[in-house]
Amino acid sequence: MEKPVPAASKVMRVPRSLLLEITARCNLRCRYCYFFNNPAMVYRDLPAEEWLKFFNELGSLGVMKLTLAGGEPFFREDLPALIEGIVRNRMRFSMLSNGGLINDEIAAFMAGTGRCDYVQVSVDGSCAEVHDSCRGKGSFDGAIRGIRTLQRHGIFVAVRLTIHRNNVQDLENTARFLLEDLGLQDFGTNAAGYMGACCANAEDVLLNTEERQEAMAILLRLAAKYPGRILADAGPLADGRMWRRMEEARAQGKPAFYNGGRLTGCGCTSNKLAVRADGVLVPCNMLAHIELGRINQDSLVEVWQNSPALNQIRNRPAISLSDFEFCAGCPYTPYCTGNCPGLAYTLTGQVDHPSPDACFRQFLKEGGTLP
Amino acid sequence: MNPTDKPIASPLVVLREEFDDWAVLFNPDTADAVGTNPVGVAVWKLMDGKTRLADIVSKVKNSFEDVPDSVPQEIEAFVNSLSENGFVGLELPGK
Numbered sequence A: 001m002e003k004p005v006p007a008a009s010k011v012m013r014v015p016r017s018l019l020l021e022i023t024a025r026c027n028l029r030c031r032y033c034y035f036f037n038n039p040a041m042v043y044r045d046l047p048a049e050e051w052l053k054f055f056n057e058l059g060s061l062g063v064m065k066l067t068l069a070g071g072e073p074f075f076r077e078d079l080p081a082l083i084e085g086i087v088r089n090r091m092r093f094s095m096l097s098n099g100g101l102i103n104d105e106i107a108a109f110m111a112g113t114g115r116c117d118y119v120q121v122s123v124d125g126s127c128a129e130v131h132d133s134c135r136g137k138g139s140f141d142g143a144i145r146g147i148r149t150l151q152r153h154g155i156f157v158a159v160r161l162t163i164h165r166n167n168v169q170d171l172e173n174t175a176r177f178l179l180e181d182l183g184l185q186d187f188g189t190n191a192a193g194y195m196g197a198c199c200a201n202a203e204d205v206l207l208n209t210e211e212r213q214e215a216m217a218i219l220l221r222l223a224a225k226y227p228g229r230i231l232a233d234a235g236p237l238a239d240g241r242m243w244r245r246m247e248e249a250r251a252q253g254k255p256a257f258y259n260g261g262r263l264t265g266c267g268c269t270s271n272k273l274a275v276r277a278d279g280v281l282v283p284c285n286m287l288a289h290i291e292l293g294r295i296n297q298d299s300l301v302e303v304w305q306n307s308p309a310l311n312q313i314r315n316r317p318a319i320s321l322s323d324f325e326f327c328a329g330c331p332y333t334p335y336c337t338g339n340c341p342g343l344a345y346t347l348t349g350q351v352d353h354p355s356p357d358a359c360f361r362q363f364l365k366e367g368g369t370l371p
Numbered sequence B: 001m002n003p004t005d006k007p008i009a010s011p012l013v014v015l016r017e018e019f020d021d022w023a024v025l026f027n028p029d030t031a032d033a034v035g036t037n038p039v040g041v042a043v044w045k046l047m048d049g050k051t052r053l054a055d056i057v058s059k060v061k062n063s064f065e066d067v068p069d070s071v072p073q074e075i076e077a078f079v080n081s082l083s084e085n086g087f088v089g090l091e092l093p094g095k
Ligand code: SF4
Pocket: A026, A027, A028, A029, A030, A032, A033, A034, A035, A036, A070, A071, A072, A097, A098
């Protein structure tokens, strides 16, 4: 008999925010896109009425914020109607975009609502040659045009830079371009991960240990040059910062970190949820294979509070890293969080496993050194 | 705000009761969010534009056990700060 999954303790009544993949269509086909060629995805768009009905449910529950993603959310011709539904239901929104389809009309409309927190545009280099190498011809010009359009309309632009083999040498120029030329307050960084389209292009796209180390060194240097303006939740900068702390703690024999030694690397399911383009509720877009229910058919509150699959993820922090053969004898265990379950799943086939991608010991074993 | 004023909760503001002992008032136009306890939630629900502040205070006092003496002042301060932040308005006299 399967072990029953205990309800996670202290779950808030409803999520504060949701990420919605409002379309499975995109004007680009980036070589590392997690969304395309992902066996967990169903490439089908819901009609606007389905989303609008769902927004009514979210509004009545007091959900505060929605992130509209895709595919490319600006691909939807009925986007203004969707945004009106969000506004009507007393929520705010943000968008994750490649920038190429943003024009004055939609930017003015979004600005006019007063409810847009930000639009995140992906920029992977300081020039077309670098950016377009993974995102396709014309995509750099489109992204920059989109950013300038948003800026003209006073919409906050949050740039995300995905690091891959072809842009490590351009990081310095990219930081200068984004922060000085475009005048952004800050930008975020991560790295291409072994997911979706990236799996078929891994050889050309994913950083090897040497490149990872180099990216880490450059980013740590740039982060010191531009204090507080280069952000990272994942990727070389986040790893570099975390691994420095872990190395220092190990060397000084410090006590375990408060969240160390267990699978605490993901706290998203404490306040967020995601919906795939086909309307299936999932814990996160990185865990799109875990189907929790369907919008407008299943009650969001019921799924949020009682889904066994969701509670299983919430209970990951109860799992000790020392239970894994993978971590046997590792001196960093008391300081390690096991990191993102999404990458753990694509790399090991198990959600309840530390992610080998962000494993400090593995990085060292492969010859990496900390800058 | 005076004890005879009749505060009215902004219909735009969202009340999110997150946990048994904790709620959030969220203004989607400004993105301001204010955390509050069950007393604050009770006060919020009573601000219907028809009930005087003094009556709100006494109703809340009667519906909670072991209410400290300072509660009336705390409720007034809470309502005043919500009013300053645009979460609460006043029903105009004669309406
Ligand atoms: S990464 Fe974004 S822009 Fe590129 S193909 Fe995927 S969804 Fe489209």
